Amino acid sequence: MGTTGSTAVTPGPVMVALGGVAVVLGGLVAAVTGPAGWAKGSWAAAYLVLVVGVAQYVMGRMRPGDARPDRAGWAQLAGWNLGSFLVVGGTLAATPLLVDLGSVLLVVALVLALLAALPGRSGLVGHAYLAMLLVLAVSIPVGIVLSHLRN
Numbered sequence: 001m002g003t004t005g006s007t008a009v010t011p012g013p014v015m016v017a018l019g020g021v022a023v024v025l026g027g028l029v030a031a032v033t034g035p036a037g038w039a040k041g042s043w044a045a046a047y048l049v050l051v052v053g054v055a056q057y058v059m060g061r062m063r064p065g066d067a068r069p070d071r072a073g074w075a076q077l078a079g080w081n082l083g084s085f086l087v088v089g090g091t092l093a094a095t096p097l098l099v100d101l102g103s104v105l106l107v108v109a110l111v112l113a114l115l116a117a118l119p120g121r122s123g124l125v126g127h128a129y130l131a132m133l134l135v136l137a138v139s140i141p142v143g144i145v146l147s148h149l150r151n
């Protein structure tokens with residue numbers, strides 16, 4: 001018989017799993033974009049793979065792995081996924097205000113990721129991670145402006 005006890009689920013592995021699912025979903029979107037003649041399909045596929053998938057996977061890998069309660073980690077996960085859903089939905093529905101709202105959630109999630117990364121993140125991996133967060137942060141206002149210009 002094994003020992004009884006619970007293993008706490010932490011946000012990091014959930015982010016890793018959701019990131020992997022998003023990469024696969026983005027690949028599927030890319031596969032149907034051409035045959036379906038979907039004008040925004042390549043953008044949606046790239047967003048799903050790079051922002052929702054790869055970025056979230058990396059953020060999940062960089063979250064602290066202990067079993068302490070991590071409300072900020074869960075808020076980061078929720079903000080990143082809900083924000084991404086609103087950005088994609090707002091873009092596809094040509095509704096810039098949804099993109100704006102989603103972008104606010106993405107910024108909150110990035111701030112939480114940065115706060116979690118600051119203690120003890122040094123070396124090449126730490127600097128690469130901070131650079132990724134910076135690139136994502138810079139891309140958010142660019143996306144907002146493009147959303148409003150297109151609509």
